[in-house]
Amino acid sequence: MPLSDIQVRNLKPREKPYKASDFEGLFVLVKTNGSKLWQLKYRINGKERLFSIGVYPDVSLAQARKAKEAARANLAAGIDPSEAKQEEKRLRLEAKGQTFEKIGTAFLAKQRKEGKSAATLSKTEYHLKLANRDFGIKPITEITAPMILKTLRTVEAKGNYETAHRLRARIGSIFRYAVASGIAETDPTYALRDALIRPTRVHRAAIIEPKALGRLLLEIDGFDGQAGTRIALKLLAILAQRPAKSGTPYGMNLTLKSGFGRSQRPR
Numbered sequence: 001m002p003l004s005d006i007q008v009r010n011l012k013p014r015e016k017p018y019k020a021s022d023f024e025g026l027f028v029l030v031k032t033n034g035s036k037l038w039q040l041k042y043r044i045n046g047k048e049r050l051f052s053i054g055v056y057p058d059v060s061l062a063q064a065r066k067a068k069e070a071a072r073a074n075l076a077a078g079i080d081p082s083e084a085k086q087e088e089k090r091l092r093l094e095a096k097g098q099t100f101e102k103i104g105t106a107f108l109a110k111q112r113k114e115g116k117s118a119a120t121l122s123k124t125e126y127h128l129k130l131a132n133r134d135f136g137i138k139p140i141t142e143i144t145a146p147m148i149l150k151t152l153r154t155v156e157a158k159g160n161y162e163t164a165h166r167l168r169a170r171i172g173s174i175f176r177y178a179v180a181s182g183i184a185e186t187d188p189t190y191a192l193r194d195a196l197i198r199p200t201r202v203h204r205a206a207i208i209e210p211k212a213l214g215r216l217l218l219e220i221d222g223f224d225g226q227a228g229t230r231i232a233l234k235l236l237a238i239l240a241q242r243p244a245k246s247g248t249p250y251g252m253n254l255t256l257k258s259g260f261g262r263s264q265r266p267r
Contacts, residue, residue, distance in 0.1 A: 003028070005061045011036060026068045028056060038064040040071055044080050051081045098183045100143055100174070101136035104128045107177045117222030124224075127170035130155065140178050145188040149195055161199035168192055173224075213237065 003022045011020055013034040021027040025041040038053035053059055053067045071081035108124050116124075128136075134151045135143050148171055156164040172189035179187060207213050220233045 003061060008036065008056060008061055022061075022065070024068065024072070026053075026064060028064075038067075040068050040081070042071065042075060042081070044075060049080070049082060051085070096139045098140055098178070099137055100140045101128075101132045103140050103178045103181075103183065104132065104136070104174050106181075107174045110177070111224065116224055117218070119219065120222040120224050123166070124170060127167050128174075130167055131171055131174075140175070140184050143188065145191045148189060149192055152192065152196060156197060161197050164196050165199065168196065207237075 003020060008020070008028055011028065011030050013030060013032050015032065017029060017031045019027045019029055027039060027041070029037045029039055031037070036056040038056060038059055040051040040053060042049055042051060051071050053064050056064075059067070074081045074084050105128075108121065108128065111121055111124060131148075131151060134154075135147050138147075148168070152164045152168055155167060168189050172187050175184055175187040175189060178184035207216060216237055217234065220230060220237065223230045223233065
């Protein structure tokens with residue numbers, strides 16, 4: 001006969017441990033010290049085994065029955081529920097060791113191997129320092145969008161709007177690296193893309209000095225976004241010009257003696 005919650009609550013210890021059965025192999029083991037442990041008796045590969053579910057009242061009767069159903073579903077699929085529980089525990093402990101700081105360090109090492117510029121590496125280190133201060137020791141799978149937003153708001157409150165946006169992008173890069181590595185499942189920074197104050201864009205004067213152009217190209221080399229964007233920035237720096245001269249690069253006249261660019265009439 002199935003147990004009721006009142007029956008389980010009123011079970012008293014005896015001189016020796018004893019079992020009070022529910023149904024389908026589920027029972028509560030009452031120990032001599034009064035503790036009550038939910039267990040499931042099952043058979044797999046011809047052998048009888050015990051699956052420990054949890055201690056009453058931390059695990060209620062309803063919860064114990066739900067765990068029993070999950071274990072029976074595993075058995076139906078040929079999976080030993082005790083081994084499945086151990087694997088889940090192992091993965092949980094492994095995930096706790098994968099902190100944001102640890103993943104960030106691995107991401108920085110990846111950038112070094114890729115030959116990123118000193119400027120890019122310095123910026124990554126700076127952004128990691130800002131993020132690690134608040135949630136570096138937390139497992140990356142436990143970091144939420146509100147946690148990240150709190151850090152970004154601290155930077156934003158100082159008027160560093162551009163830094164806050166760049167920090168969000170850097171944290172997102174680390175999460176995407178974790179997703180690609182099979183450590184995390186999502187990038188929570190995606191939900192924050194419209195949460196920050198947008199900095200006012202200041203139009204810069206045209207670069208007309210060769211050395212300044214060289215410095216710009218070096219900065220573009222250090223850009224760690226998509227390769228297509230980096231190439232486009234280089235082309236823009238070399239070919240862009242004022243609207244008055246936008247007809248051809250550097251105002252060149254392409255109407256050549258050969259007749260290129262001149263309207264031709266058939267003879």
